[in-house]
Amino acid sequence: MEIKRIETDFLLIGSGIAALNFALRVIDKGNVLILTKKERTDANTNYAQGGIASVFDKEDSFKSHKEDTVRAGLGLSEEEAVDIMVREGPSRIKDIINWGVEFTEDKSSDLELWKEGGHSHRRIVHAGDFTGRAVEKGLISAIKSHPNIRIFEHHLAFEIIMANNSCYGVYALDVSTGEIIQVISKLTLLATGGAGQVYQHTSNPGVATGDGVAMAYNAGCRIADMEFFQFHPTTLYTPEPEERQFLISEAVRGEGGRLYDMDGNRFMEGIHPKMELAPRDVVARACDSVLKKRGDNYVYLDISHKDSNEIKNKFPNIYRECLKYSIDITKEPIPVVPAAHYMCGGVYTDLFGRTDIRGLLAAGEVAFTGVHGANRLASNSLLEALVFSARAGKEALDWMVGGVPVEDILPSTERITTIEESVLAVHTKKEIKQTMWDYVGIVRRDYLLNRAMRRFELYLEEIEELYRNSYLSQDIIELHSLITVAYLITRSALSRNESRGLHFNKDHPDENEQCKNHTIIRKEG
Ligand SMILES: Cc1cc2nc3c(=O)[nH]c(=O)nc-3n(C[C@H](O)[C@H](O)[C@H](O)COP(=O)(O)OP(=O)(O)OC[C@H]3O[C@@H](n4cnc5c(N)ncnc54)[C@H](O)[C@@H]3O)c2cc1C
Structure with a gap:
């Protein structure tokens, strides 16, 4: 070539x-x-x-x-x-x-x-x-x-x-x-x-x-x-998956926005004295716990009790973006979901x-x-x-x-075969994203992390083979990156037997002084 x-x-x-x-x-x-x-x-x-x-x-x-x-x-x-x-x-x-x-x-x-x-x-x-x-x-x-x-x-x-x-x-x-x-x-x-x-x-x-x-x-x-992956507690939920979720800024909660589950319960009550104004990771965990417990796709963030002109003046961008999805935030609550935000x-x-x-x-x-x-x-x-x-x-x-x-300096591999990879890549990408969300997300458990790890080890092997042998496309390259990152996050999460900051594991809910180190991973060989 x-x-x-x-x-x-x-x-x-x-x-x-x-x-x-x-x-x-x-x-x-x-x-x-x-x-x-x-x-x-x-x-x-x-x-x-x-x-x-x-x-x-x-x-x-x-x-x-x-x-x-x-x-x-x-x-x-x-x-x-x-x-x-x-x-x-x-x-x-x-x-x-x-x-x-x-x-x-x-x-x-x-x-x-x-x-x-x-x-x-x-x-x-x-x-x-x-x-x-x-x-x-x-x-x-x-x-x-x-x-x-x-x-x-x-x-x-x-x-x-x-x-x-x-x-x-x-x-x-x-x-x-x-x-x-x-x-x-x-x-x-x-x-x-x-x-x-x-x-x-x-x-x-x-x-x-x-x-x-x-x-x-x-x-x-x-x-x-x-x-340590930071999740933003409130992004706009859309029924059709979008490439990225629109951020509903913290300022909406700052101005009086309230969080409800789908039955109208204000779930931040009893979780934190500052309610919706609790730190970002606390609010994200509360939303995640409601979604997991109830099996819902979103919770509601409601600012509609405020004066409608005030809302439009303060949040023109959010107002306009939500209207695109036929949500008038001056009259009805916004469906929101936490989202991965910062590595x-x-x-x-x-x-x-x-x-x-x-x-x-x-x-x-x-x-x-x-x-x-x-x-x-x-x-x-x-x-x-x-x-x-x-x-x-x-x-x-x-x-x-x-x-x-x-x-x-020659390419480390010769990519000679063409595999009909597109459908494979799209399918596996979806699975990785879903597994990361459900098992390695905001609230973690040992058995969920282990379950994710078993899947990712297998995917890593399969995708590595695809990556080494197929004609390269953007889909394949990105899939290769995503599985590598998913593997690294999961392996790091499994090695931290405590909860600290953005890493919260229900099986190890407290900080552990012995874990007060960075998690460092280097590829073997
Ligand atoms: C919605 C949102 C709001 C945020 N708000 C704030 C905020 O208010 N304050 C704050 O401090 N931080 C905020 N952040 C975080 C902050 O924006 C990012 O951490 C920061 O911009 C990262 O800058 P960067 O140059 O490292 O990467 P980026 O700005 O992400 O740039 C990465 C570049 O690399 C390119 N790239 C990626 N892979 C490849 C490849 N394989 N080959 C070639 N090119 C590649 C991308 O196309 C892109 O051009 C926010 C992030 C988001 C998503």
């Missing part, structure tokens, strides 16, 4: 905040090639509503932001990484403002700061309630006219090119033509974002299939803390984004820096991506590889 070869100095996989911010740090030092799976704005970043947490208020302090973050992490946050994140945050935000990202300002032209759950001060820098879109737009405009940059849309990276325990780029599928290309680079950044698509219900767009984690794991990197674990990195493989960096949601510990504080993820992708950019030159005769 003839494979086209492309060469670049810096190869960036992804086009969310981490990749774009990194690109702007290295763009004057060499050629930059960005491979991205779909259109350039198809990224979790583009959907972020709330904002970026950082210390700008005079009353606020780094100490306080650090304390809030570490408190949320429940003993597993890496304090040095948190310290770096909170201290470097304001400067990194100023950098992107200088590059053209526009945030909402107050009357004195200072950044307007919102307050969110878990933060003891106002520190959420935002652009209305579509912060992510403003960040993507600003950063893409800043790089797009630079002579050193190329962006290949609809290019799906699927395998890291390895030689001498170093990374020399990736193999990628040109989704439009079905052609496989070999991209040789002196330095590769994985910035592929999260993996919400491994669950049946998710707020993440279709691109979030955990490809980066799968590629790094298969190349020999350590993967950490995959059991706290990922590819193990040091404080400069370096992975276990020379020439391979990782930043953003795909990376594990240790800041989130067992639970992520709202709006810390964009901040983490911003700070650590900038640090990775700073160290990039020292970490470059070179000198390998690239002609000698």
Whole structure:
């Protein structure tokens, strides 16, 4: 099979905040090639509503932001990484403002700061309630006219090119033509974002299939803390499955929204003194428990007792989106379901984004820096991506590889047979997502995790065979990533014999001091 070869100095996989911010740090030092799976704005970043947490208020302090973050992490946050994140945050935000990202300002032209759950001060820098879109737009405009940059849309990276325990780029599928290309680079950044698509219900767009984690794991990197997956308690339930669930923001509960089961019982009563305003993971668990006990598909979130004009003014976006499904939120309750939202674990990195493989960096949601510990504080993820992708950019030159005769690097497998794989891939994908939702979801039990593990071990073997032997398509590559991520989450969950933060196991309902460690998995052999 003839494979086209492309060469670049810096190869960036992804086009969310981490990749774009990194690109702007290295763009004057060499050629930059960005491979991205779909259109350039198809990224979790583009959907972020709330904002970026950082210390700008005079009353606020780094100490306080650090304390809030570490408190949320429940003993597993890496304090040095948190310290770096909170201290470097304001400067990194100023950098992107200088590059053209526009945030909402107050009357004195200072950044307007919102307050969110878990933060003891106002520190959420935002652009209305579509912060992510403003960040993507600003950063893409800043790089797009630079002579050193190329962006290949609809290019799906699927395998890291390895030689001498170093990374020399990736193999990628040109989704439009079905052609496989070999991209040789002196330095590769994985910035592929999260993996919400491994669950049946998710707020993440279709691109979030955990490809980066799968590629790094298969190349020999350590993967950490995959059991800590954050679920958002309230996303819009739709009878026909959608690629991603629309988020019904926390603000609706903040403004008086009440949660009911389908018989009209306000189920947060007796669960937490703050009722619907309890922490995100508590509300998500309560919804999940109602759904599991009753076998229902959704619970109700009701704000219709409030003045209808007030609702429309405060939540124009939510009002409009629900109307598309013939739900008038000023008159009736919204059917909601919790959904997988954020991957706290990922590819193990040091404080400069370096992975276990020379020439391979990782930043953003795909990376594990240790800041989130067992639970992520709202709006810390964009901040983490911003700070650590900038640090990775700073160290990039020292970490470059070179000198390998690239002609000698051949594909690790020859894909010669064509299997009629599409139906197989679609079917298995559904099963993985459903099994993850039912057995490895918000509330876990040992026997459910073991049941999931048995299935995933079998799938892993079967899908690996399909992946190695068939003509590669996007379906097969993503299925391969999803099963790898499902396996890693389940194995990590099984090894944590306690409940801590986002990992809740009914058979081990309390924290266990002996488990106060990160879960690290590396591929055998
Ligand atoms: C609905 C929603 C609301 C959120 N709100 C907030 C918020 O208010 N504040 C906050 O801090 N965080 C929020 N988050 C989380 C935050 O948006 C993400 O953690 C962050 O944007 C991740 O950035 P990233 O650059 O790491 O990845 P992403 O922005 O997800 O970008 C990943 C990129 O990689 C590409 N890609 C993936 N696989 C491949 C592959 N194999 N080959 C080529 N390209 C690939 C994707 O197409 C995409 O371009 C929210 C997330 C969601 C889904």
